[in-house]
Amino acid sequence: MPDDLDLRKVRYFLAVAEELSFVRAAERLHIAQPVLTRQIKALERELGAALFARSTRGTALTPAGARFVDEARTVLRSATAAQRRVRQAARGDARLTIGFMPGILPTATVRALRERFPQLTVEVVRTSWDDQVEMVLDGRIDASFVRFPIDPRGLTVIPLYTEPRVVVLPAGHPLAARPTVTLAELAALELLQDPQAVPEWRGRVVSGSAVRPGAPPPPRARTVEEKLELVAGERGVVVLPESTAHFYHRPDVVCRPVEGLEPNQVALVYEANRQTVELRAMAEIVRAG
Amino acid sequence: MPDDLDLRKVRYFLAVAEELSFVRAAERLHIAQPVLTRQIKALERELGAALFARSTRGTALTPAGARFVDEARTVLRSATAAQRRVRQAARGDARLTIGFMPGILPTATVRALRERFPQLTVEVVRTSWDDQVEMVLDGRIDASFVRFPIDPRGLTVIPLYTEPRVVVLPAGHPLAARPTVTLAELAALELLQDPQAVPEWRGRVVSGSAVRPGAPPPPRARTVEEKLELVAGERGVVVLPESTAHFYHRPDVVCRPVEGLEPNQVALVYEANRQTVELRAMAEIVRAG
């Protein structure tokens, strides 16, 4: 049964699904638009399903196409992870790459692993909230110390500990004079990070932005350094776990505890499918320690 | 970066890895052997890794190749699951297929699902111990009521309940006269099923078969009907969960409780990645019910 899915076509499909335009998707893929049209038609024929509803004014996903988006992402991730891992295995060196979010210190775990497997090369990679899970899924890292909330798709999650979160304010801000602040007092301020990372904020943000309908969206910062820079520039505030906020210190911002903010959960995640001795040992070490 | 993994080559790789022979793999794939040689070489070049150690007397896996076997299986499963699901979604009918092992009655769950989603087509598929997890992984079924022990690779597992297990004996067997038996008393009998399904047996079986080194391996039965047929033919015994054993009744076999046998765990598993409303609702129903 030679009905293997063609990953090239799947990748093309995802580009069209994301751009909702054959023309834009084609230039993003650096191929000509007619090629893309033909490849997508072939994919639809192979799958026996219409994926896009075309019109002369643009393209939309069919229900089947919408369904295929998630599947396609999963398949491509799985494939790239397989490539990465076998390349790594081929280099012959036993290697374990561990991701960690700022403020989390995997030092003890790394040391224990190196003692137990002297020939194992242990690497550490700093992640960000956006990619802390993604990097495990596509094989760039083997395990990751993450901060909630996460989407644990297909991953094993070992909760470790929680820690309080604080708000980072510009040093000159009126609230900075207070020893502690409440969520309500922060309602009028811009949140300079993904709202999903601070679910408690969400209600505030929506009602707050309704006050100023024409206001431009607040800038988004990916790394902690960027967030602090924006805060120092008085563009708004961010919420960070205590250890993260205290790890970086600059004189023009201050941290204050916030009443009513849930503590942040730290966990170890790794792919449930994978069962190397090193990974199992690491789970053991972390669970015990 | 046009370095998409070619699933055809991956499938070829798996065939060679399983046959450990280019010639046999080629005929299993219904292609000529030189084609296979070329495709595998291409795959190795793309991955930058030698997967096989060839000799004029056969083929062996390199360490990298051995590593790639698992990855390859995962990728192919992911791909076929994606195809199956999008085809199903394209048929337009909302459909949920539920697997169940013999003796487990998903009736209540199915009824609750049908009430909550009147337009949803709920199908049920009887599984066997070999494929109860595999069928979820490759998308043939959406969720499965399984019996432990299982290998929960990447799946969400919701434990439901446990039930005692019994031994099934030929009606004429001396032990059949006893109201209950012990594991030690069964040691001399052949176990007509996968030993992994009865871990407590394992030590017994090894020492037992050491007594008769030249004996042919016992036959393996896949379905309960086959198992009972073999027991009735006095080929050996099987261990079954109580509800399974009582579901089928034939006069020439009897069930007896066994001391020292762990009860069997029943659970619901489904793919952690998938998040359709129907699947979420089902997990909800099962957890509550």
Next chain:
DNA sequence: CACAGTTGATACCCGTCGGGTATGAGGGAA
């Protein structure tokens, strides 16, 4: 209302590559 500028679809050409057959090189077993 007509014309410009989108959109995706079609037609055709070319080079790569997956399929085949024929054959070769190496090494174990009789």
Next chain:
DNA sequence: TTCCCTCATACCCGACGGGTATCAACTGTG
């Protein structure tokens, strides 16, 4: 040695992914 069995190489052909040129249809605007 001779035979046979392994995998590798050489060559051919049709399918297919890439390209360009062009078209048909619809939007929006002067």
